[in-house]
Structure formats: C-alpha cells, structure tokens
Amino acid sequence: MEKNVKYLIIGQGLVGTWLGYFLQQRNISFAIVNDSSTASATKVASGVMNPVTGRRMVQTWMIEEVLPFAVSSYESFQEKTNTKIINxxxxxxxxxxxxxxxxxxxxxxxxxxxxxxxxxxTWDSFFNMHFGTGEIESCYWIDLIAFLEAGKKQFAENYIESNFDYNHLKLVDKGIDWNNISAEKIIFCDGVNTMMNPYFKTLPFAPNKGEALIVEIKGLPSKHIYKNNLAIIPWKENLFWVGSSFEWDYTSTIPTDAFKQKTIESLNALLKIPYKIVDHFVGIRPANTERRPFVGLHPSYPQIGICNGMGTKGCSLAPYFTHELIEHIENNAPLHVEANVQRFKHLMSV
Ligand SMILES: Cc1cc2nc3c(=O)[nH]c(=O)nc-3n(C[C@H](O)[C@H](O)[C@H](O)COP(=O)(O)OP(=O)(O)OC[C@H]3O[C@@H](n4cnc5c(N)ncnc54)[C@H](O)[C@@H]3O)c2cc1C
Structure with a gap:
C-alpha cells in the first residue's frame, strides 16, 4: 500500500520516539520505520538524567535549558499515554x-x-561507607522500556516494523521515496547504525560500549539512585540496573566475564545486604569525539536529516534536540551551533 507523509523517521529509539511524538502533537504526518531485531541503546540504558557529570562534578552541558524541557516533555508524554515514565x-x-x-x-x-x-x-544498614555521603538534587530516572512501548502504541497507525535498507532509498525532486512511501524529509534516528549510512558515515562517530547487570536487591529503597564506583539505579520491583562500563576501544559487542567479575567485587565491597544477579547485557552508545549531538539537514541533500550522537545523555538531550529540529525545519528556527550537523559540512560534501 502506498503512503505519503511529510516525514519518514528511521528508528524508534529515544530519538525517533521523541521526534514522532512532537510531530504527532502538531498534527504533522509521519511514518516511523523500526527493526526491533536490531540493537538499540535505549533498550539497555539506565535512563538517568543527572545535572552533574564526571569526577570533577561539574554541571552537564546546557543542563539549565535541557533538563526543565526534558522533565516537562516526559511528564506530558506520560499524561498523554497514561503510562508511568518519569521518576x-x-x-x-x-x-x-x-x-x-x-x-x-x-x-x-x-x-x-x-x-x-x-x-x-540513613544508608548505614545498606552500604559500607568509608568516606561519607553526598547528594545530587534534580535527578530523574526514566523507565525507557515503558517509554518505548508506550511510543510504539501511540504511533500504532504510523509504525512500520521493517528493516530500512539504504539501497532502496531514492532521492526525488523535493523529497524521497522508499519502498512504497513518499516523504518530504527522511530523518535518520537509527543510533549507531547511522555509521553505515552513505550520507552520514563520514561524521566523527566514536561508539562506546557499556555493560550492565540487572541485580535483585530486596529491601533497598527504590526512590533513590546510588553512586559509588558503580551506579545502582531502580529498574523494576526489587530489581536494580548496576553498571556500567565505558569503553571506547572494544573488540566484541558481547557481555564479558571480566565486567561481571569486577562488578561482583564492587557489589561485595559496597552492599551490606544480599543480592542476586539476574541478567547481564551490553549496549553501544552512539557517541562521538566532540560529545555533542548531530542535528540537522544534510548540506547537499536537504530532504535528508539526522538526529543522533546523544552519547551518554540521550534521556535529557533527545526531547530538546528533536523539538529544535522540527522548529528548524518547520519554522526556520536556528539550530544550536554546537549541535548543528552542518558544522561538519566539509566532511559531508559529495
Ligand atoms: C549501557 C548504557 C547505559 C546508558 N545509560 C544512560 C543513562 O543513564 N542516561 C542517558 O541519558 N543515556 C544513557 N545511555 C545513552 C542512551 O542510551 C543513548 O544516548 C540513546 O538511547 C540513544 O538513542 P537513539 O535513539 O539515538 O539510538 P537507539 O536507542 O540505538 O535507537 C535506534 C533505533 O533504530 C533502530 N534501527 C537501527 N537500524 C535500523 C534499520 N536499518 N532499520 C530499522 N530500524 C533500525 C533500532 O532498532 C533502534 O530502535 C546509555 C547507553 C548505554 C549503552
């Protein structure tokens, strides 16, 4: 069946879901193609939004604009889809x-x-603490599995379960055709797979591997996130996401015994209460050498766009920059210079 839409979105991870959601709120037509059998960073991420970053505890890039926007966007998504998402x-x-x-x-x-x-x-019965504690306020965790499922349901009429194959993409006057879909714009939100995209593969991607364990810790209060050398983040009832590694140079994308053993040693040193490991998984963060997103339209093919490179901060950056991209395309609003993909025009010229 033929379909004619204004936007064709490739990928329904964090970024594709936000893009679809904001288009839907504006009654702009779109279709979203997603292959749920391909790897998704969003499916394995812990979902934390934290305004403070790194060992030096500095404030995260653009946090004062990005965080309030993200919080109100997740709250409105939660209300529209009637699904608990943000905590x-x-x-x-x-x-x-x-x-x-x-x-x-x-x-x-x-x-x-x-x-x-x-x-x-307050924490003495749960943790061994040799150097005391501190607290970071204005932090949140997003239930990303619930978010993706609610998004898919919300887009039921716009969602196409399929693998997008670049070989079938045709550029036509003022738009694109792909299989039986015609669109004015195609926006790639396909995470690390964009590294194989002929239009964007020259961007300075630097994918980063992260491993995490899902651990049952009965009795540990689930209204906080705990951070030591590890992060312990609420996941589901009595279950916590524990991780993660942060590897730029990796040779395999499978879970490793080395990570598991190291995490067990850290948990043994930290926890005073029993725990049980129930799962172990891996994800690849769509990061880049600059640690800034790739947002905007291709310099030579304005019918092709990208929203990617969210790195370790996808939860807070994705709502802000998908919204900014729509404003840019629909109303000519400027893109943030540090995020605008046109800063790599020289790498993308054909
Ligand atoms: C271990 C780990 C922990 C993390 N923790 C956090 C955290 O606490 N907070 C935070 O903000 N960020 C975190 N991140 C980063 C965050 O997960 C990413 O920034 C974010 O999920 C990226 O979203 P995305 O939509 O760009 O990519 P993805 O989530 O990878 O989505 C891409 C989508 O495109 C689909 N796709 C790909 N290729 C094709 C194709 N050819 N055809 C059709 N569909 C396709 C995939 O199936 C997927 O659904 C973490 C990442 C990892 C790996």
Missing part, C-alpha cells in the same frame, strides 16, 4: 575515596546548585 530520584553519592569526597565538598562550596549534604546514617 524523581536524588542521587546518593557514597564517596569511593577521600579525593572524591574532597572534590564533592569543593564543588558544593563553589557554585554547584545541585549538590547538597546527605545524612550517612
């Missing part, structure tokens, strides 16, 4: 060393509005 959950920092404690205290005294003190006694 406020302060991060309890269990300082792993004196140096990290000092770094936290320094930042708390120097202009980091998200950091505050925390009473270690």
């Amino acid at each position: 406020a959950a302060p991060v309890v920092l269990i300082h792993p060393s004196q140096q990290m404690k000092d770094s936290f205290e320094y930042r708390m005294d120097h202009d980091n509005v998200y950091l505050k003190n925390n009473n270690p006694l």
Whole structure:
C-alpha cells in the first residue's frame, strides 16, 4: 500500500520516539520505520538524567535549558499515554575515596546548585561507607522500556516494523521515496547504525560500549539512585540496573566475564545486604569525539536529516534536540551551533 507523509523517521529509539511524538502533537504526518531485531541503546540504558557529570562534578552541558524541557516533555508524554515514565530520584553519592569526597565538598562550596549534604546514617544498614555521603538534587530516572512501548502504541497507525535498507532509498525532486512511501524529509534516528549510512558515515562517530547487570536487591529503597564506583539505579520491583562500563576501544559487542567479575567485587565491597544477579547485557552508545549531538539537514541533500550522537545523555538531550529540529525545519528556527550537523559540512560534501 502506498503512503505519503511529510516525514519518514528511521528508528524508534529515544530519538525517533521523541521526534514522532512532537510531530504527532502538531498534527504533522509521519511514518516511523523500526527493526526491533536490531540493537538499540535505549533498550539497555539506565535512563538517568543527572545535572552533574564526571569526577570533577561539574554541571552537564546546557543542563539549565535541557533538563526543565526534558522533565516537562516526559511528564506530558506520560499524561498523554497514561503510562508511568518519569521518576524523581536524588542521587546518593557514597564517596569511593577521600579525593572524591574532597572534590564533592569543593564543588558544593563553589557554585554547584545541585549538590547538597546527605545524612550517612540513613544508608548505614545498606552500604559500607568509608568516606561519607553526598547528594545530587534534580535527578530523574526514566523507565525507557515503558517509554518505548508506550511510543510504539501511540504511533500504532504510523509504525512500520521493517528493516530500512539504504539501497532502496531514492532521492526525488523535493523529497524521497522508499519502498512504497513518499516523504518530504527522511530523518535518520537509527543510533549507531547511522555509521553505515552513505550520507552520514563520514561524521566523527566514536561508539562506546557499556555493560550492565540487572541485580535483585530486596529491601533497598527504590526512590533513590546510588553512586559509588558503580551506579545502582531502580529498574523494576526489587530489581536494580548496576553498571556500567565505558569503553571506547572494544573488540566484541558481547557481555564479558571480566565486567561481571569486577562488578561482583564492587557489589561485595559496597552492599551490606544480599543480592542476586539476574541478567547481564551490553549496549553501544552512539557517541562521538566532540560529545555533542548531530542535528540537522544534510548540506547537499536537504530532504535528508539526522538526529543522533546523544552519547551518554540521550534521556535529557533527545526531547530538546528533536523539538529544535522540527522548529528548524518547520519554522526556520536556528539550530544550536554546537549541535548543528552542518558544522561538519566539509566532511559531508559529495
Ligand atoms: C549501557 C548504557 C547505559 C546508558 N545509560 C544512560 C543513562 O543513564 N542516561 C542517558 O541519558 N543515556 C544513557 N545511555 C545513552 C542512551 O542510551 C543513548 O544516548 C540513546 O538511547 C540513544 O538513542 P537513539 O535513539 O539515538 O539510538 P537507539 O536507542 O540505538 O535507537 C535506534 C533505533 O533504530 C533502530 N534501527 C537501527 N537500524 C535500523 C534499520 N536499518 N532499520 C530499522 N530500524 C533500525 C533500532 O532498532 C533502534 O530502535 C546509555 C547507553 C548505554 C549503552
């Protein structure tokens, strides 16, 4: 059956779901092609939005604009789809060393509005704490599995379960044709697979491997996120996502015994209560050397667009930048210079 839409979206991960959602809210026609058998970073991510990053505990890039927008977008998505998606959950920092404690205290005294003190006694029955605790406010975890499922349901009439094959893409005057679909724009939201895309493969992608365990920890309160050398994040009832590794140079994309053993050692040192490992998985983050997203239209083919490169911050960046891309295409609004894919025009010229 032939289909004529304004936008064809490739991929229904975090990015494709937000793009589809905002188009739907504006009554703009779209179709979304997704192959659920291909790898998806969103399906294995822990879903944390945290305004503070790194060992130096600095504020995350653009957080003051991006976080409030993300929170209100997840809340509105949650209300529209009648599905619990977003959970406020302060991060309890269990300082792993004196140096990290000092770094936290320094930042708390120097202009980091998200950091505050925390009473270690609250956590004494759960954790071994040698260097005290701290807290990060305005943190959230997103139930990404529920988010993807609710998105798929919400787009039931627009969703096509299929593998997108670049060989069948035809560029036509003012648009594209793919199989029986005609569209004015095609937007690639296919995560790390964009690295094989003939139009965007020259972008400086730097995919990053992350492994995580799903661990049953009965009795551990699930209204917080815990961070030591590991992050322990609520997942489902009594289950926690524990991880993760962060590897730029990897030789395989399968779970490794080395990660599992190292995580078990860390859990043994940290937890005072029993736990049981129930799963172990891997995902590849669609990251890049600049740690900034790729958003916008191809410099030579304006009917082809991209929204990608969200790296480790997809949950907070995806709502903001998919919305910005739609504003750019529909209303000529400027894209943020650090995110605009046209900064790599020289790499993409054909
Ligand atoms: C272990 C791990 C932990 C993470 N933790 C966090 C976190 O706590 N907070 C945070 O903000 N971010 C986190 N991230 C990063 C986050 O997951 C990503 O930034 C985000 O999920 C990227 O979304 P995406 O839509 O670009 O890609 P993806 O989620 O990979 O989506 C791409 C979609 O395209 C589909 N697709 C691909 N190729 C094709 C094709 N040819 N045809 C049809 N469909 C196709 C795939 O099936 C998939 O559905 C984590 C990532 C990993 C790996």
